[in-house]
Amino acid sequence: MLKHTFLISHRSSTQKLFHYILIVTTIFFGDALLTFWLPTYLQRTFSSALVMGLIMSVSSMVGLFVDFFFPQLFPDLGEKKTLNLTLFFQAVFIGLLFLTFSFPNIWIFVLAVAAWGVYFEFVSFANKIYVTDHIKKPLYTNAWAGLDFGKSFAYLLGPIIAGILVVKNNSHVLLLSLFTVVISQLLLTFFTDQKKKTDIALKSVIKPKIEIDHWRILLKNTWPIILLSFSISLTDATFWTSGTVFAETISQIYSYGVFLLPLYVAPMLISQVIMMKRGVAAAKEKKAASLLLFAGFILLIFGKLPIGAGILVATFAIGASIALALPIIEGLYSELQERMGFHSKHLIGLASSTFSLAYIIGPILAGFLSQNFGEQTTFSFIGCLIGINAMIIILFSNKKITLPQQEINTWDSIKK
Template sequence: MQSKTSALYAVGILTFFFTIFDGILAYVVPVTIISQGYSKTALGFILGTSSFAGAIGDIFLSKFLKTSNFRRLFLAMYACALLYVTILSQANIIILYLLAMAFWGLYFDFKSFATFNFVGRFTPHRLHALSFGIIDVFKCLGYVIAPIIAGLVIIGTVTDQPFIIAFVFLIFSLISYFGLILLTKKIKEQGLLKKKNYGLLLEINTWRRLGKIIWPVLIFTVLISINDSFFWTVGPLISEQLSQVSQFGWLFLTLYFLPTVIVGWFVGRITKRFGKKRTAFVSFALGSLFLTLIGFLGNSWLILVFIFISSSFAAIAWPASNAAYADYIEESPHLEQEIEGVSDFAYNFAYVIGPITAGVLADTFGNSMTLTIFGVVGVLVCIILLVVTPKRIHVPNRI
């Protein structure tokens, strides 16, 4: 048990360094694209390319990965990340941005598959929510630090410096990965079942039937992922705006991620008492309620406070919903790849339409009001899900 706990924290450290790498570049991309004269709508379409590539990747990864192996999946993630930062650092035309975004989407696919595999295979059912909560703490700690680094490095224009710093953190993450390999050598891998070689059409049909069973969680996945994509699309722009009127404007994205570092440790207790789906829906509805006020606040300090409160509730929803997927995997191990694939497809679908929608709304209503509009949608969707979602969702071994 101690070795499994050590491995879990190794995944957390790996994730910590990797999210600093990712967060620095995620901050840089919108600022760079807008500074080159592109509209926010164009920015949204460019960012959406990453998830379109990821959505296509979901279909083929689910089909061709016969057995899950987090070691190979993480290694593929690093390969795509290296290509991403290399191309992005040289990008000066839209084709290069689109190519870089494609690799961005692919490495998120590999990261998601690897993390689900590790938690589903190396932690017991009762600790799934806690495990995702711990990993999310490390992830969001990285995303708390990344905007600070990016904000301090980017002064007026984007130079090579943020790319070099991001690459250094990618190397740190890779070193942590090798440490994880050593820790898991003696851990018995249970439940790694050989996957049947379905045809592509049958694979998609399996996704369709699976979607009919777990549709409330999939809809929520789309909702919460769109929320995140909105923040990564207009968040750096809002941060730059706030920095012009307040010396603490750079805290905007930091305060968006900071709550998970605090609440992630307690998610397991909350879901055990109230249930995973109910916890996710209610917490995100409350977070969205505070988000509806952002567009009407003129004081920069009030904006920062409300973002922190909103994100505190939303921070509970992420690991709670992820734990629900891990439960389905443990309940129906033969459908592991399909569950991972359809959930990741939902993420990518959201990250395709999210940035595009955010860009259009930002061009039309402004950056802050874009978050307000989404807040209204978030409250309404969560209320509907609370009413219509079955208390118990059972995924059979064969569908």
């Protein structure tokens, strides 16, 4: 179905996009298994929602470090090598989790989630590099909808499969995740090409002050999209930490509780099919902010709903609004990256850092709120916060995001 959805001029480009989506969907499926299973495993091991949140946040702290140094260490890295690094660190993550069965030491968990943080940022970088290098500008939103469709499918199927496997044995979840790494590596070997050489060679340097200056310059103009990314990621982090615990808690009383997370992901498939076909041409940040405002309102209500069908309907509505907003935001990033040319990895680092920051704050905040107010009420607090963020964007952002192009052109590069 995906192969016939994208309106790309050449058949070979369509096939390459389909192959790429297949690879990253397989990677995300392995991650979805672990994302569903790990929070509950941590909470049972340490008997504390706060400790669970702190350990989970380490992955994003490491991810933030990767976001900061990736543009300087790997200024000219293509998507294939980036995905190879992704799979290496994903295998390390799984291996360390196997080790915790015999040695449930907190530092082994910390090392494991650190590897998690590295590989998740690498796959994010790979996706952004692929879209700007291989997709035509008018189709950025459509391509991102396709990538998000694959990711959503993985995160819909992953929790269901993990829920079945964990009843039998925790190791079954890890074995299947390891199998997806092997399959992903085989697909990557057969279906991708090496990055073509360009006329520009970029210096590989480590100068934190320079990167901070680059981010500061970009942030002045791109703050609306940065705030959008942060808010959506904060919501997602809450669902995949406190949400997993809440789902398991209510499923012990009501059998339909197991459908909570799948219902959060399921509407993303429907919404992203719409975005693949239609896309968004103008006022993208305002439209994304309006969708975020709606999600915030539903989250606010979610925390006060009685356990029942209303919870499931609200979850579906939140998932749908976020699914429509995500490809719009990613399309905006790709447009800005295209304008930045070979300096685009600095924007990729800044963009990815907002997701990392949300996943640092999200698990800790959700863990603290859950421990003091309960998992369900946590969603109301998060809804209030992202609703305020959405209103700020709607009221104070410009109609179009601009970039200081002349200043960007002076950043480090050398011609071959």
